[in-house]
Amino acid sequence: MxxxxxxxxxxxxxxxxxxxxxxxxxxxxxxxxxxxxxxxxxxxxxxxxxxxxxxxxxxxxxxxxxxxxxxxxxxxxxxxxxxxxxxxxxxxxxxxxxxxxxxxxxxxxxPDPSAFVAVAGNDVDLAGAVIAAQAATIQASYVAEMGATLLEFATPEESIAAVRNGEADAVLADKAFLAPVVEAEADLAFTGDDVLIGxxxxxxxxxxxxxxxxxxxxxxxxxxxxxxxxxxxxxxxxxxxx
Missing domain, CATH: 3.40.190.10 (Periplasmic binding protein-like II)
Incomplete structure (x- = not known):
């Protein structure tokens, strides 16, 4: 946070x-x-x-x-x-x-699994990626600790938009929040392994x-x-x- x-x-x-x-x-x-x-x-x-x-x-x-x-x-x-x-x-x-x-x-x-989402078809190296997360969340802290480049946003919608517009390689958020987004948007997909935080x-x-x-x-x-x-x-x- x-x-x-x-x-x-x-x-x-x-x-x-x-x-x-x-x-x-x-x-x-x-x-x-x-x-x-x-x-x-x-x-x-x-x-x-x-x-x-x-x-x-x-x-x-x-x-x-x-x-x-x-x-x-x-x-x-x-x-x-x-x-x-x-x-x-x-x-x-x-x-x-x-x-x-x-x-x-x-x-x-x-503890709800957190998940990474990227543009579908992109091969993302999460360890060296630019990853978006909502500011003041456990996901933002996790990204910072894993050594990736963290981009923080005020709202979860802005963090997803950063992936869509190419500002970030992936977004990390609660999987329960991301699942409906991935289901509704064919250009986004889960990538990497889920993580348990908190x-x-x-x-x-x-x-x-x-x-x-x-x-x-x-x-x-x-x-x-x-x-x-x-x-x-x-x-x-x-x-x-x-």
Whole structure:
């Protein structure tokens, strides 16, 4: 993920602590709204996708009233810490680096395979390639660590466009996100091996909000126990079930 300024998080601690005492009537669920099938904006202008359905069910099980808020990915963690919303539910993988700034619930997906996509028919040497990825993601960090040339973009759509226009040799993203794109566009194809990164996807909360974290974790555990989470994962074709 993109380096976060820890002093900014510390400065916002007072706001987070106040909210931790009690969220009042409504818990604000922050998402990106631009990463199908996890989250996207539908034709009615509403947040939709796997995480919308999941989040609504988790709020019901936790007996919380929730509302949805959208935020650009590159500032989604700082705006959580600053108190602009109370959770992140946005396809965010649990990593040690992110845990320095925020806390996470138990994971609600297994680590999802990430995959490379290139122009169909191109023989791409990934180790020496120019690879596009969305900024502040585990995929961007992985590309940097593998020694390839990293091109970062604000949105996942821009990272795919970089492959189409020849700016990048390949793009690395969650396979669940890339699969419908490859299926719809004959000029793009998977290349190389899938990679597993991160510790699965969880809800992000402020480090002071332990009560809220535990309520959502209990709801996630109840969905795992009764099979409803696996049914939802299968419906949205997110990845491996629990």
């Amino acid at each position: 993109k380096t976060l300024i820890l002093s900014t998080a510390i400065a916002a601690l007072a706001a987070g602590a106040a909210l931790a005492e009690g969220h009042g009537a409504t818990v604000r669920m922050g998402t990106e709204g631009a990463y199908p099938p996890y989250n996207f904006i539908n034709d009615a202008g509403e947040v939709d996708g796997f995480e919308r359905e999941l989040g609504d069910e988790l709020c019901a099980r936790a007996e919380l009233t929730c509302e949805w808020v959208t935020n650009d990915w590159d500032s989604i963690i700082p705006n959580l810490v600053s108190g602009n919303y109370d959770t992140i539910i946005a396809g965010m993988s649990i990593t040690d680096e992110r845990k320095q700034v925020i806390d996470f619930t138990e994971n609600y997906t297994q 510790g699965g996807v969880g809800m992000g909360v402020r480090q002071s909000d332990t009560e809220l974290r535990d309520k959502f974790t209990a709801a996630i555990q109840s969905m795992k126990a009764d099979g409803s989470l696996n049914a939802m994962i299968a419906k949205w074709e997110i990845g491996e079930q629990f």
